[in-house]
Amino acid sequence: MSFVQHLVSPVDGTTFPADELQSTHKNRPLLVRYDLQRAGQALDDVDFTERPSNMWRYRELLPSPSEIISLGEGMTPLLRADRLAGTMNLNHLFIKDESQTPTGSFKARGMSVAISMAKSFGVARVALPTAGNAGGALAAYAARAGMEAYVFMPADSPPTNIFEAQLAGAKVFLVDGLITDCGAIVREGKERMGWFDMSTMREPYRLEGKKTMGYELAEQFGWSLPSVVVFPTGGGTGLIAMWKAFLEMTQLGLVDEDELPRMVAVQSDGCSPLVQAFEAGADFAEPFLNPQTIARGLRVPSTIGDALALNAIRQSGGVAISVKESRIREWMRTSAQLEGVSMGPEGATCVGAVEKLRSSRWIGKHDVVAIFNCAAAQKTPMPLDRQPPTIKRGNVDWSLIEATNPGDQ
Numbered sequence: 001m002s003f004v005q006h007l008v009s010p011v012d013g014t015t016f017p018a019d020e021l022q023s024t025h026k027n028r029p030l031l032v033r034y035d036l037q038r039a040g041q042a043l044d045d046v047d048f049t050e051r052p053s054n055m056w057r058y059r060e061l062l063p064s065p066s067e068i069i070s071l072g073e074g075m076t077p078l079l080r081a082d083r084l085a086g087t088m089n090l091n092h093l094f095i096k097d098e099s100q101t102p103t104g105s106f107k108a109r110g111m112s113v114a115i116s117m118a119k120s121f122g123v124a125r126v127a128l129p130t131a132g133n134a135g136g137a138l139a140a141y142a143a144r145a146g147m148e149a150y151v152f153m154p155a156d157s158p159p160t161n162i163f164e165a166q167l168a169g170a171k172v173f174l175v176d177g178l179i180t181d182c183g184a185i186v187r188e189g190k191e192r193m194g195w196f197d198m199s200t201m202r203e204p205y206r207l208e209g210k211k212t213m214g215y216e217l218a219e220q221f222g223w224s225l226p227s228v229v230v231f232p233t234g235g236g237t238g239l240i241a242m243w244k245a246f247l248e249m250t251q252l253g254l255v256d257e258d259e260l261p262r263m264v265a266v267q268s269d270g271c272s273p274l275v276q277a278f279e280a281g282a283d284f285a286e287p288f289l290n291p292q293t294i295a296r297g298l299r300v301p302s303t304i305g306d307a308l309a310l311n312a313i314r315q316s317g318g319v320a321i322s323v324k325e326s327r328i329r330e331w332m333r334t335s336a337q338l339e340g341v342s343m344g345p346e347g348a349t350c351v352g353a354v355e356k357l358r359s360s361r362w363i364g365k366h367d368v369v370a371i372f373n374c375a376a377a378q379k380t381p382m383p384l385d386r387q388p389p390t391i392k393r394g395n396v397d398w399s400l401i402e403a404t405n406p407g408d409q
């Protein structure tokens with residue numbers, strides 16, 4: 001049973017039927033609208049905890065594909081991070097650990113819904129540009145659906161992403177350029193190759209999948225919300241999707257309007273187009289020139305979701321903030337060593353953002369703060385800080401072992 005009514009363009013309110021394959025309108029994303037009154041009634045007797053522990057437990061708030069292509073995505077842990085919080089004089093810090101998702105990143109959520117819908121519409125061949133993680137996720141979900149996948153990623157993408165996409169049988173191409181150059185190739189090849197463009201926000205359903213992060217967060221907080229949600233922002237889909245979920249939840253009566261969190265979009269100062277637009281009071285972001293960051297998911301110089309992301313930040317009373325590129329590795333180390341959470345460089349920027357916003361008192365000591373670790377550190381292999389000492393078999397040098405401090409390596 002689907003409660004989807006139609007798709008709508010936030011640009012001019014034009015609506016589009018949901019029973020046809022759709023992409024964009026005026027080169028901007030379309031959003032899925034539901035009959036929330038009927039969905040709310042249907043939810044009256046639902047106890048989510050009795051449903052399987054994955055994101056499809058929110059099926060009334062998702063589209064209804066003819067077959068759900070799933071790898072068990074969703075219901076990732078919400079971890080308290082008390083030791084990390086202690087370093088910032090903060091009482092309540094939580095990490096939503098999306099690294100524990102199929103394919104190791106939150107991209108699985110969007111792909112599960114988007115591939116399920118594409119398959120329902122009879123699509124057999126899909127393509128996308130990616131900073132890396134979405135390519136791995138597309139490859140896996142396309143494989144599970146029996147579809148053909150083409151993945152275009154910057155040539156300097158993390159080897160893990162190239163490996164995982166190839167392993168799942170995608171046709172992978174390395175592009176001498178940025179994700180935006182990859183996107184141009186996918187659009188150019190549409191007619192010639194007959195593929196469906198799965199670029200984020202160029203089809204409406206990846207956003208719906210990512211939206212479930214918002215529903216889960218509320219459920220895990222006992223159907224309330226933290227006061228601040230901090231998200232590493234590249235294309236903006238995650239942030240836009242969660243804000244959409246929160247607004248839907250108020251209409252469904254699942255959470256109160258005065259409980260809505262302030263949304264914080266975090267970018268590296270090596271690529272911060274949304275921060276620049278936010279600070280300039282602009283509705284759209286200018287492309288960021290010469291973007292450079294080890295957080296590859298955040299190396300997105302321009303996005304068609306800019307207006308929606310800026311709107312979500314402003315409507316929530318939030319902020320877009322950049323953190324120092326040179327400190328990302330330090331925040332990764334701090335999270336792993338204080339909390340045992342393997343934070344990718346993207347998620348680690350959120351630690352820097354909370355630190356900065358706590359220092360300026362934008363975040364208060366009693367705020368309840370949720371940050372997102374969108375992928376594990378292992379997905380972005382990096383040179384070692386130090387080469388570990390080598391031990392000779394049969395002639396162990398114990399003085400070397402005794403002299404080695406934890407964290408040295």
Ligand SMILES: Cc1ncc(COP(=O)(O)O)c(C=O)c1O
Pocket residue numbers: 105131132133134232233234235236237238239296297298344346347374375
């Ligand atoms: C690990 C990671 N974090 C954050 C992002 C940014 O997400 P979004 O494009 O939804 O803003 C990405 C996107 O590639 C990512 O891979």
